[in-house]
Amino acid sequence: MPATHYTKSHEYIRVEGETGVVGITDFAQAQLGDVVFVELPPVGQSLSKGTEAATVESVKAAAEVNAPVSGTVIDVNSALGDKPGLVNEDPSGTGWFLKIKLTDAAELDSLMDENAYREFLKTVS
Amino acid sequence: MSDNQAVAFNTAVGDLARTPLYDLHCSLGARMVGFADYAMPVQYPQGIISEHLHTRAEAGLFDVSHMGQAILAGPYAARRLERLVPGDIATLAPGQMCYTQLLDAHGHILDDLMVTRLPDEGGRERLFLVVNAATKRADFIHIAAELPDCALTVLDDRALLALQGPRAAEVLSRHLTSAAAESIMVMPFMSAKSFDWEGVALNISRSGYTGEDGFEISIPATAAPIFAGKLLDEAEVRPIGLGARDSLRLEAGLCLYGHDIDRTTNPVEAGLLWSISKRRRTEGGFFGYEQVKRAIDHGPTRRRVGFLLVGKAPAREGADIATLEGEIIGRLTSGGFAPSLGRPIAMGYADAAYAAPGSQVSLMARGKPLAAKIVPMPFVPHHYFRGS
Missing domain, CATH: 3.30.1360.120 (Probable tRNA modification gtpase trme; domain 1)
Known part of the structure; x- marks a missing residue:
């Protein structure tokens, strides 16, 4: 059963075993507006928790997507090249950004679960 | 994020x-x-x-109710306003309007605005002004102070x-x-x-x-x-x-005040010479005329130009413009995704020697060069109604 964890900067990571799927939350895509470009890291790149993993550009703004935890990139969502709008349409599904192999699963403890994230959103919106 | x-x-x-x-x-x-x-x-x-x-x-x-609206009225109000702007105000007939800029003593742009000549009232000429929201207070103070013989009525209502x-x-x-x-x-x-x-x-x-x-x-x-x-x-x-x-x-290739034009740019380098009539170029009589005239006669040292990006990644305001050899020749003042074209576009000021349409340049986005070409503006043709 995969468990989804959230950051205060509105990334999610859905973890199953040693790997996790990373994307931005529905709140984040709504804040950004229409996404027109996503820059993804190369497969094989190692990421440290909290550092830039990808860039997302909407009509109005550019934003960094940070790695929720440390790990190695094992796959990226190449469909976003032609259809960056998937990030708006289905941020937690087909609009995912990248898959990582976790370096240290204990880092997940510092993230929020779905209920905590929902409470957190009440404080920011 | x-x-x-x-x-x-x-x-x-x-x-x-x-x-x-x-x-x-x-x-x-x-x-x-x-x-x-x-x-x-x-x-x-x-x-x-x-x-x-x-x-x-x-x-x-x-x-667009945040923008400033005002009426400038008084004897010879049109002539008088020409001291503050390079636009051809005196020849506007009632019901005609023009785009112009408020200039400082160095020919730099304090704001851009629309001026409409209204029908005279009681022997007083009347002009309807629409100015930018962020600059409206300063604009109205400036206009009222410089034109004490006219009455400026701000239309807050x-x-x-x-x-x-x-x-x-x-x-x-x-x-x-x-x-x-x-x-x-x-x-x-x-x-x-x-x-x-x-x-x-x-x-x-x-x-x-x-x-x-x-x-x-x-x-x-x-x-x-x-x-x-x-x-x-x-x-x-x-x-x-x-x-x-x-x-x-x-x-549409139109300037956004505070970005593409501001207190460091003059109308000539901004590509707004079309808004200065032959009479005004010759007669002068506006703030910054000397500097504007010099830019007209000798050509500006830099020019506002448009950029069509080759790839899909947008370049934003503030990005450096570089030659293919890596020499910095200017900076973007606006940039983003063009929905009608389905690709990114930008505008900015480039050294006049490199500003010719067709020139290949690099726009530096987060340290990475994005390939772009200088193109004439507007990016999308205007569809103004000029009469049937």
């Missing part, structure tokens, strides 16, 4: 001023942001791209709506008497008239900031929500936020 560069709009909406349409925006589900001290709709639930394309295809309604797009004339005409409707259909770009709408005086100009045919409507604040609601009831009309207003004007 974190914003890694200056975002054009702030998000705190706390103590901001509200336009007469604030409640309407909220009821339409707008995302409100702080812009020039006003709470303004940046987008509606449809989103910027959809709003943008709808305006180009049908008609979009914009609330009026809203300003823009109805833009190919269906705008048809939609607007449905709300007027048949004689007025006929008049609306034939009035040319850059003309203005007063109309009656159910006892309310509307000052309507055929102008805008999208490159499309359309109108700007000055209306008493109290009547604005009802009138806006009537327009929005029309099948062709959707509400459009500041986000799409920005992408529409960028595609």
